Amino acid sequence: MATVINGKEHAQQLRDNLAIEVSKLKSDHALVPGLAVVLVGEDPASQIYVRNKAKQTVEVGMKSFEHRLDTDTDEVTLLDLIASLNADDAVHGILVQLPLPPHIDEFKVINAVSHDKDVDGFHLMNVGRLNTDGGGVVPCTPLGSLMMLKSQLGDLTGLNAVIVGRSNIVGKPMAALLLKANCTVTIAHSRTKNLEELCRTADILVAAVGRPRMIQGDWIKPGATVIDVGINRIEENGATKLVGDVDYLSASEVAGAITPVPGGVGPMTIACLLHNTVQQAKRIAGIDLSDQ
Numbered sequence: 001m002a003t004v005i006n007g008k009e010h011a012q013q014l015r016d017n018l019a020i021e022v023s024k025l026k027s028d029h030a031l032v033p034g035l036a037v038v039l040v041g042e043d044p045a046s047q048i049y050v051r052n053k054a055k056q057t058v059e060v061g062m063k064s065f066e067h068r069l070d071t072d073t074d075e076v077t078l079l080d081l082i083a084s085l086n087a088d089d090a091v092h093g094i095l096v097q098l099p100l101p102p103h104i105d106e107f108k109v110i111n112a113v114s115h116d117k118d119v120d121g122f123h124l125m126n127v128g129r130l131n132t133d134g135g136g137v138v139p140c141t142p143l144g145s146l147m148m149l150k151s152q153l154g155d156l157t158g159l160n161a162v163i164v165g166r167s168n169i170v171g172k173p174m175a176a177l178l179l180k181a182n183c184t185v186t187i188a189h190s191r192t193k194n195l196e197e198l199c200r201t202a203d204i205l206v207a208a209v210g211r212p213r214m215i216q217g218d219w220i221k222p223g224a225t226v227i228d229v230g231i232n233r234i235e236e237n238g239a240t241k242l243v244g245d246v247d248y249l250s251a252s253e254v255a256g257a258i259t260p261v262p263g264g265v266g267p268m269t270i271a272c273l274l275h276n277t278v279q280q281a282k283r284i285a286g287i288d289l290s291d292q
């Protein structure tokens with residue numbers, strides 16, 4: 001049976017370290033990192049997620065600012081709010097919850113956030129830096145996934161990594177990170193041929209598809225490390241359940257290690273958001289990032 005990679009524990013450890021760092025920033029530099037989260041609309045899942053983020057932000061000693069806007073908010077109003085957050089010295093990180101309602105241009109909004117306050121790593125400047133010098137902010141879900149992979153496997157050099165999914169927020173930045181870690185990287189998507197065979201070549205398999213339990217145990221190389229990014233809400237036996245993109249039961253009989261859903265990548269994503277906020281606060285304040 002596969003080792004279960006406990007995302008909740010990894011996230012707790014990261015938050016404990018952040019709490020110590022935040023208290024040092026307060027005492028040594030009078031700096032309290034602040035994170036602003038903007039939510040447009042009333043999607044219940046997003047609301048729970050935003051509430052969790054705010055709670056954990058405060059728990060590590062940072063300031064949390066929440067902005068909830070109606071679904072029919074126009075683009076100009078949202079862009080004005082972002083401009084005021086960009087100018088607010090108490091705010092070091094700005095996250096606009098995605099997806100946005102269809103009448104709002106997501107690309108425009110993402111790039112309206114100052115790249116110095118972007119904590120998602122979605123701004124063009126940070127996307128560019130991830131793919132060149134690696135100096136910018138790294139998207140939270142891939143960053144958390146990489147941290148768990150390194151903690152599980154140590155050096156990743158020479159391993160075959162297959163990522164299923166090519167989105168800008170998960171698949172592509174995950175590929176960039178694994179390439180930087182010296183893996184041989186393949187990105188698969190809905191037009192990929194022989195997906196099952198390709199998955200079987202992977203020492204590291206990352207599933208970021210959005211299809212409940214799509215990846216089966218017999219698609220997995222024995223002993224492989226499986227990172228399940230998928231968060232799918234399904235109805236089963238009259239109850240609502242959260243499942244990943246990997247069929248956990250069959251996969252855990254073949255894999256060497258696997259992240260569960262819930263309790264895997266999700267909690268690490270939020271902890272990495274807090275990590276990115278601290279990074280940006282230090283950058284804005286001119287505190288050496290290699291300091292601590």
Ligand SMILES: NC(=O)C1=CN([C@@H]2O[C@H](COP(=O)(O)OP(=O)(O)OC[C@H]3O[C@@H](n4cnc5c(N)ncnc54)[C@H](OP(=O)(O)O)[C@@H]3O)[C@@H](O)[C@H]2O)C=CC1
Pocket residue numbers: 141164165166167168169170171188189190191192195208209210211229230231232265266269
């Ligand atoms: N744990 C966390 O913190 C987070 C979890 N998620 C979850 O991760 C999953 C993926 O999210 P996201 O990247 O935003 O999703 P997107 O819908 O943006 O991308 C899905 C990708 O999967 C590919 N795909 C779809 N169907 C198939 C198929 N049958 N075979 C192979 N590839 C396929 C698509 O291919 P194509 O490009 O050809 O259409 C696309 O590249 C979702 O379940 C989401 O909820 C997302 C963000 C954070």
Ligand SMILES: Nc1nc(=O)c2c([nH]1)NC[C@@H]1CN(c3ccc(C(=O)N[C@@H](CCC(=O)O)C(=O)O)cc3)C=[N+]21
Pocket residue numbers: 048049095096097098099120140141231242261262263264265266267269270
């Ligand atoms: N600008 C932006 N940045 C994001 O990072 C972003 C976003 N928009 N929009 C939505 C997706 C999704 N996402 C999740 C993060 C944590 C959990 C999480 O903590 N999940 C728990 C379960 C939570 C539950 O029970 O619902 C777990 O997997 O254990 C889930 C999903 C971040 N996203």
